[in-house]
Amino acid sequence: MVRFDKIIELGIIIGLIIFAIGSPFSISLAQIGFVSALVFWILRLIFIRDVKFKGTFIDIFLLIYIIGLFLSSIFSIKPIESLKANKNIWLFSMIYLIVNNVDLNFSKRLLKIILISATLSGVYGIFQSLTGIDILGRNLGKYGRHIYGAWGGFGLHLTYGGYQMMISLIILAIAIYSLKSFDTKIKILIIISYLINFFSVILSFSRTAWIGFFSGLVILGLIGLFKKKNVGLLLLIAGIFLLIIILFLFIPAIKYRFLSVFRDLKYSTRTELWDGAFEMIKDYPVFGVGSGMFSKHFLKYKPNYKGAYGHPHNDFLAAYLRAGIIGFIGFIMIFSVFIIKMFKFYKELLKEGFKLYSSLILGFVSSVIGFLVAGLGQNYFTDSENAMLLFFVFGISFVIYNNLKNRISVP
Secondary structure, eight states: OOOHHHHHHHHHHHHHHHHHHHTTTOHHHHHHHHHHHHHHHHHHHHHOTTOOOOOOTTHHHHHHHHHHHHHHHHTSSSHHHHHHTTGGGGGGHHHHHHHHHOOHHHHHHHHHHHHHHHHHHHHHHHHHHHHOOOTTOOOOOEEETTEEOOOTTSSOHHHHHHHHHHHHHHHHHHHHHSGGGSOHHHHHHHHHHHHHHHHHHHHTTOHHHHHHHHHHHHHHHHHHHHHTOOHHHHHHHHHHHHHHHHHHHHOHHHHHHHHHHHHHHHSSHHHHHHHHHHHHHHHSTTTOSOTTOHHHHHHHHOTTOOSOOSSOSOHHHHHHHHHHHHHHHHHHHHHHHHHHHHHHHHHHHHHTTOHHHHHHHHHHHHHHHHHHHHTTSSOOTTOHHHHHHHHHHHHHHHHHHHHHGGGTTOO
């Protein structure tokens, strides 16, 4: 007879595998897997007495952010509506679901699955961009005579670009720093996977994803130069930049889209949204306006605005307005502490010869930095597809940290 605890354990494993397979393609499939695993974990906590809850070193800052969200909602013009708009905070549980139920080996398996699935999503995105064909019959948006925006299975090219950007940086870190650890066949697959994901980011025509990718690429390059002084690394980074320049020069749609960044910084719907958000912060400096309340206030500041104004198209401004100064401090500290502590952890892993794990941690850090930079022009933190990937990356990072911190000298 199968034991109850084994059924629960299997349910968590299957749920997380479904999430990893579905996350790059479908929010519905991702959430089915996520919720299934979450339900089995809750059952595990209730019925299996020897199971203890494991936390992380960002718990206090995450709590501060959540407190800020609730305080801001309570003091908003529509408290009940604003409190309901915080419904996605349950996504944070992804971090703890992974930390409490995934070991080192399973974390590598999950990561491998999500990278493979994202690469297949990259193939589909490239196909969409080159043919204009979408299996759901959506209008992908045309950026040139024969080129379209890649959406993958998501509902917006911005979401798709942001997702593929994080995946690209993780694979690139593996390719740069631990490619020698694999046999020839795997090396070729890693390089092909990276190229597919890289091109899917470019063909998403998401300028925020481009900027996020470039920032992560610079981080990876600078760390390599300071730590390794490797000529091969220099050539690889130079080759990627050369590829970007070639795409810029020979594909007019990419050139036009890139140059539009500088035009839009002078005046665009985004700059109008940012300006309105800053004005709101001046008027509501302590508690912000509350979740879901940006659109209720915006036209008071920009009465002639004609575009969509559901959010400010900036994660930092959105965090302040949704959670006030208290929540904003928590938001900043979540990322600051994660990046600083994981970078120190990376250096110790490298020193102790954990080449693969050090490259993974570096890939996670660069992808989070890319996420934050991209978030200067888009709301990725509150976009469920991107947020789930972010918290998945956090969770896997903590699994590696918890399993290896006692084997090395972590500052």
